[in-house]
Amino acid sequence: MAPIDLPELQRLDAVHHLHPFNDNAALAKRGTRVLVRGEGCYVWDAEGNKLLDAFAGLWCVNIGYGRKELGQAAARQMEQLAYYNSFFQCTTEPTIRLAAELAGLAPGDLNHAFFVNSGSEANDTILRLVRHFWAVQDKPRKNIFIGRHNGYHGTTVAGASLGGMKGMHEQGGLPIPDIHHIDPPFWFADGGDLSEEEYGLVAARRLEQKILELGPDRVAAFIGEPVMGAIGVYIPPMSYWKEIERICRQYDVLLVADEVICGFGRTGQWFGSQHFGIQPDVMTIAKGITSGYIPLGAALFNDRVAGVLKDVGGELAHGATYSGHPVCAAVALENLRIMREERIVDTAREEVAPYLAQRWAELGEHRLVGQARIVGMMGALELVPDKGRREFFPERGKVGGLCRDTALRHGLILRATYDSMLLSPPLVLTREQVDELFEKAWKALGETAEAIGR
Ligand code: PMP
Known part of the structure; x- marks a missing residue:
């Protein structure tokens, strides 16, 4: 390998490369x-x-x-069939096998995968498909998503709107309509004299208040990270998610777990939902699915939601060129094989x-x-x-x-x-x-x- 000319790379970077989540002027001075x-x-x-x-x-x-096996899996797939889409009555073997593998891994009946390239796109996907799920059941007004202030669900228009980062909302005119936020569970700053478990219930009941304020017939879904990552690893008390689940069931609001960070072992279980003992209706995943070796995200839907989408949803007007990319799927399968076997x-x-x-x-x-x-x-x-x-x-x-x-x-x-x-x-x-x-x-x-x- 030729030696790296670091000053020259830093110069080129400063001139030509805009970095995400950075003050680029300050970074250019400092050098990346x-x-x-x-x-x-x-x-x-x-x-x-x-x-x-x-x-x-x-x-x-x-x-x-x-881990060389992942590169080898990618190379094998690229040599055999580098790309094909899942649009025109087609797909590829690794794509199918990965969908089936995820159905086996994910808790409960989250048996149906829609593939994208990132966590953000997975959250864009669920926003559209969940609204579609209610609309085709003659409930077009049941379209509001409730997320949490300081939640993080990605950087696309829907992802950043579902998230509750004020600084992100200020750039680009977000959130888009019909997205509301409640305060997150953060006992350290917000718990006062309550025990953590008592506070977990109080924090969860903010969802119930918000649903009642908006009307249960207007609320499509609640979305949350099992453990809020980007804002600072807010670990909710064990009482929190169980109560959120109860409230969602009571008002027929879909429970969406954003497992982009928590999925694939981060909390010590395969999914954060399992750590907290809840069963989401919809789950978004990315990151650990390939251990970051190649971009891939997915939205997982349970039998109820996917059943409606399939039976009465008609043509899904949603999807990306790289939905179910065979190389990414092959790498994910190899990553999951290693995780399981080791x-x-x-x-x-x-x-x-x-x-x-x-x-x-x-x-x-x-x-x-x-x-x-x-x-x-x-x-x-x-x-x-x-x-x-x-x-x-x-x-x-x-x-x-x-x-x-x-x-x-x-x-x-x-x-x-x-x-x-x-x-x-x-x-x-x-x-x-x-x-x-x-x-x-x-x-x-x-x-x-x-x-x-x-
Ligand atoms: N959801 C959560 C919980 C995340 O932490 C992230 C990224 N850190 C995303 C969604 C967005 O994923 P991506 O950056 O792959 O678009």
């Missing part, structure tokens, strides 16, 4: 980091730094980097997650940390000005950003949302790597505390 290689839980940048990736890329590299989810849940939780709790003892939350293989450290109080820094995000940059200098990739340090490592993290993570994070916390005079 160029990643060149990955193996297991580590990545290397162009300066030769070896980094423990405790964020699995972007919550997605569940089986770790460098018992990656079970091993993470039974052997690694308990130890990770123990060491994460130790990080929680640091003077800068107000709460250490974790479920399975995802967690957050909430950095606070006063350990004894559940309050944020006045200027949110500065300390988190400092801590993230400090961790990086110690060879550890964590993400910061405001002052929450987010954790989402590959599921194949070993106990030794948990120790390495702990040591690097502890150093980063200490240096951050010193830098801000604490």
Whole structure:
């Protein structure tokens, strides 16, 4: 491989490449980091730094980097049949096999897959198809989706509208009509004197209030991430989702679980819904389905919804060139085979997650940390000005950003949302790597505390 001319790459990047979710002017001055290689839980940048990736890329590299079988599966499929569509009374073998495989993996009767390329498109898909589901049953007014403030469902027009990120709504005139939001379950900031379980019920009943306010005949579906990821790994109390499920059933509102992050082992179960013991009617998935090796997303529908779509839905006026792309499906099948045969989810849940939780709790003892939350293989450290109080820094995000940059200098990739340090490592993290993570994070916390005079 020719040596990399990093300054030249950074120059070209600054001139020609607009980065997502970045202040591009500031980034151009700073210079981007160029990643060149990955193996297991580590990545290397162009300066030769070896980094423990405790964020699995972007919550997605569940089986770790460098698994040659996935590249081989892609190459085999490309050589045999690089592409065909699923439009004209056609499809391909890997596409069919993946749909069947997902039906077996997903809980309950989520037996029907619609393929797209990303989590955002999966959420666009469910917005349209769920509204269609009600419309063809003579309920065209039952079209409102309820999501949550600060929820994240992607970046497309429907995805960003379903999500509740204010900064995203402000760019491009969102949300689109007939989407409403309720407050998210975040006991740390919002729970007051309630126990977490009591608070879970209070937070869930905001959905009931909203449904009654809008009218049950107007509400098509509720959408939520089992664990809210991007906003800062908000892990709801166990009481929350059960109550949400009860409310959805009572008012005949479809329950949509956005499992784009939680799916494929992140919470220690195959799906986050299983961790919380609920049965969604519709599920959106992406990321871990291919461990990030190739883009793929899907919407899964239960028998009831798919039955209506098939029997009375007529022609579905929805789909993408790459819906069910055979190469992406072949890679997903290989990824899922590896996850199953190597018992990656079970091993993470039974052997690694308990130890990770123990060491994460130790990080929680640091003077800068107000709460250490974790479920399975995802967690957050909430950095606070006063350990004894559940309050944020006045200027949110500065300390988190400092801590993230400090961790990086110690060879550890964590993400910061405001002052929450987010954790989402590959599921194949070993106990030794948990120790390495702990040591690097502890150093980063200490240096951050010193830098801000604490
Ligand atoms: N839903 C959730 C819960 C997500 O976290 C994300 C991405 N982080 C998305 C949807 C959007 O997925 P994508 O970026 O693949 O479009």
